[in-house]
Amino acid sequence: MATHLITGAGSGIGAAVARRLHERGDDLVLLARDAGRAKELAARYPGARTLVADLADPDRISWAFSHQPMPDHLDSLLHVAGVVDLGPVAELRARTWHQQLNANLVSPAELTRLLLPQLRASRGQVLFVNSGAGLNAHAEWSAYAASKHGLKxxxxxxxxxxxxxxxxxxxxxxxxTASPMQAKVHSQEGKEYDPSEWIDPDSVATTILMALDLPRDAEINDLTVRPGR
Incomplete structure (x- = not known):
């Protein structure tokens, strides 16, 4: 039975991954931004442990962890959480850049640093849910794409x-991918949102589990998942 630490388990891809791993009996450690969210996640996934740390404030993650019991064993660290805020470079304020860089890049780096001892001990796996924007940047996606290029x-x-x-x-x-984040993107783009047009989060979860379950004689470095419609 493997132990996985997951960020972003509350919705979208993260929720689909957490549910699939929970259903098959793996142990979950779920990162929540506050105590209220941690309580919700613990109720949704009976038996799961929670950790509280706000990815919007990477400078305080180490302090937050120092006040909580940490997992002594970890087989994988799954970085799924992310935030997006679109806009042209001419209008994006520094605060918007910092919000996306902190949550999408700096906090994953800090979490990885803090959990490397457990991952080294288990010869585990770190998986980053990036984005198509981490490979190609388009107009009004500069801050988000920069954070995802950095994540790569x-x-x-x-x-x-x-x-x-x-x-x-x-x-x-x-x-x-059909998710609350995608609904926000469509709103910012001024477009009507139809989740049936996009990838189901469960389909992305299937690819993530495939990477986790791959025999140890192989490794998937980069995996691109595109809408099939």
């Missing part, structure tokens, strides 16, 4: 640094 760089560097310690590192690049 983080994963690529980590893979080389930790190979000798047996840690596998995977980046998954989903296209547009």
């Amino acid at each position: 760089a983080l994963a690529d560097s980590l893979r080389q640094e930790e190979k000798a310690n047996g840690i596998r590192v995977t980046s998954v690049y989903p296209g547009r």
Whole structure:
């Protein structure tokens, strides 16, 4: 039975991954932004443990963890949480840049740093749910795409640094996926949102579980998932 720490388990892809892993009997450690959210996640996934830390404030993650019991064993760290806020470069304020860079890049780096001892001990896996925007940037996506391009760089560097310690590192690049985030994107784009037009979160979860379950003689470095319609 494996133990997974998951960010973003409250909705979208993260919720689909958490549900699938919970249903098959794996142990879950779910990161929540506050105590109220932690209580909700614990009720949704009986037996799961929770940790509280706000990804919007990466400078305080280490302090938050120092006040909570940490898992002594970890087989995978799944970075699924993310935030998005669109706008042209001419209008994006520094605060908007910081919000997306902190949640999408700096906090994943900090979480990985803090949990590397457990991952090294288990020869575990770090999986980053990136985005198609982490490979190609488009108009009004500059801040989000920059954070996701940075996340790719983080994963690529980590893979080389930790190979000798047996840690596998995977980046998954989903296209547009039916989720609350996608609903927000459509609203900002001024478009009508129809979730049936986009990838089901369960389909992305299937690819993530495939990467986790791959025999140890192989590693998936980069995996792109596109809408089939």
